[in-house]
Amino acid sequence: MTVTIKYFGLIADITRLKEEVFSSDAELLNVEDLINNLSHKYSGLSKASYIIAVNKSIAKTNLKLNNNDVLALLPPFAGG
Amino acid sequence: MSTTKPAKKSFVQGAIGATFIGDSIAKHQSKTTIGAHNIFLGQVRGDVIDGKTVTAIEYSAYEEMAEQSFHEIRETAFAKYDLTCLHIYHSIGIVKTGEICLFVFVSAPKRKVVYEALNFLVEEIKEKVAIFGKELFEDETYTWKQNT
Numbered sequence: 176m177t178v179t180i181k182y183f184g185l186i187a188d189i190t191r192l193k194e195e196v197f198s199s200d201a202e203l204l205n206v207e208d209l210i211n212n213l214s215h216k217y218s219g220l221s222k223a224s225y226i227i228a229v230n231k232s233i234a235k236t237n238l239k240l241n242n243n244d245v246l247a248l249l250p251p252f253a254g255g
Numbered sequence: 256m257s258t259t260k261p262a263k264k265s266f267v268q269g270a271i272g273a274t275f276i277g278d279s280i281a282k283h284q285s286k287t288t289i290g291a292h293n294i295f296l297g298q299v300r301g302d303v304i305d306g307k308t309v310t311a312i313e314y315s316a317y318e319e320m321a322e323q324s325f326h327e328i329r330e331t332a333f334a335k336y337d338l339t340c341l342h343i344y345h346s347i348g349i350v351k352t353g354e355i356c357l358f359v360f361v362s363a364p365k366r367k368v369v370y371e372a373l374n375f376l377v378e379e380i381k382e383k384v385a386i387f388g389k390e391l392f393e394d395e396t397y398t399w400k401q402n403t
Contacts, residue, residue: 183317184387185399223264228385231320247317247385253400254345254386255297255357255377 176204180213184237184250189219190249209246225250264349265325266318270354271296279342279360287338289362295368295377297357299350307392311351312400318347318386328379337374338363343376345386 182190193198197209206227216219227234228247236253240246267275276296283289302309324342332341339362346356357380361372381402388400 181317183385184389186272208335230318230322231323238330249317249385250387250399251401252384252386253312253388253402254316254381254384255381255402 176239177203178209178240178242178244178246180209181245181247183247186223186225186248186250189244190217191224192224193195193249204240205236206234206238206246210236213248223250263342264330265286265307265345267321267344268346268349269325270346270350271344271356271358273286273355274352275344276358278356279358283340283362286339286362286366290364291366291369292360292362295357295359295373296355297377299354299356301352302390304354304392304398307394307396308340309352309390311349311391311395312356313349313389313391314345314347314356315387316320316345316347316391321385324384325380328376328383331379332361332372332376335375336361336363337365337367338372341372343377344379345380345384354364363401 178198179194179196181194182192202209225248228249229244230236261376299312327343332338342360344358350356361369363369389397390400390402391397
């Protein structure tokens with residue numbers, strides 16, 4: 176399975192990336208599995224505040240991921 | 256949800272100028288069913304944070320998702336209130352202290368509805384649109400803004 180992950184604001188400061196492609200041999204992966212993986216990769220992520228969007232909709236952590244999904248880690252909004 | 260209004264783009268590069276706002280008002284003179292307009296202008300504040308003054312905010316966004324959110328907010332407002340038209344413009348990129356970063360413009364036949372609709376729109380934008388603000392200080396350090 177391959178998914179794209181986008182990072183914004185403070186989260187992009189932590190990952191030092193705006194976007195990356197994540198591949199896994201696991202057949203069943205949910206949002207939480209992916210976040211656990213990213214939290215190991217990027218120290219600082221577990222302390223940060225963010226919500227997750229999958230294919231431009233806010234998602235819960237138990238949502239199952241599909242091949243080619245686009246995830247985004249969104250820190251607190253600051254529009255206006 | 257069905258819609259008769261075309262998809263619009265809400266992001267504007269940099270500050271929203273007085274001329275742009277004035278022209279938007281002028282364009283409505285031909286719409287003679289309108290009896291009331293209401294306008295919200297968000298301005299970048301020079302907050303002092305830990306002794307340092309904010310000189311500008313650099314806005315970024317998950318643009319594809321944000322445009323979708325603006326669209327949904329617009330559709331909800333049209334369903335909820337008797338509006339003739341509404342416009343939302345938000346800055347992307349750097350906006351200096353004192354400049355305008357958000358322009359929300361609602362028009363309706365009668366005045367009461369424009370107050371409620373404008374308040375609804377501004378609150379929804381602040382809560383639901385994936386926009387991020389980097390508050391820049393004079394010494395080139397920064398902090399990330401968070402809506403309260």
